[in-house]
Amino acid sequence: MKEKIKVFLDSDLLEKYLLGTATKQEEFQCERYIAMYPEVRETFDELQENLEEFAKMHALKSPEGLKEKIIARIRAENSGRKKFFKYAIAASFAALMFAGASYFFWDQNQNLQEQNTIVTNEIKDLKENMKQQLEDVRNQFIVLNNPQTRKLNVKGNQKAKDLKAVAYINPVKKLSYINVSKLPNLPESQVFQMWAEVNGEMVNLGVISEASDKEKLVALPYAENAVGYITIEPQGGNETPTVENIVANIKY
Incomplete structure (x- = not known):
């Protein structure tokens, strides 16, 4: 039992x-x-x-200004309808102004459609971002709470003695995350950058910012016998890793 x-x-x-x-x-x-x-x-x-x-x-916040844009869109649509009604009555009494008024209404309608498209696309992007963030939070929750997850402590070499990180590897769910909890100080001209070698291909995981948020997990591409690297690169990051500046290895 x-x-x-x-x-x-x-x-x-x-x-x-x-x-x-x-x-x-x-x-x-x-x-x-x-x-x-x-x-x-x-x-x-x-x-x-x-x-x-x-x-x-991981509570998600809506982008700043979205509420104002939606309100502005509603007001613009209401304003457009009122203007259309006003000029339509005027056009019935002034046939000579019909062409100009028609163009004005068409232009107003085009502007409203453009605004509607912009707001609709922003809402669509927001939904997609929220979906991706929720999926990432779900994966993090599974990795951190699943008993089959392996926890690997990562330390820097002589070039970055104070570097500390923890990698979480779940071979069943094929999920990998890393939490960089401490970064040594670097000159302003240099940054730390993370990489992963997956199936013979080097993947750029981006520059690592100052470790102010110790709860943040960064997703690692999962593959059998994959290797992660942390290097020191020039400010702004590099397109390829500088091998002689590798300060940490993550084998997972």
């Missing part, structure tokens, strides 16, 4: 149940195990608390 419970806890069914991605059959199994076995209930409560903390830490 204990082996049965262990197999259940080693799976990701509880995470899926909490995140609403489980099937009906999986939901029924989770609810039955939570009700029957205290250790499962205890694990479920702990995961639930962790998820609540994650939600608070």
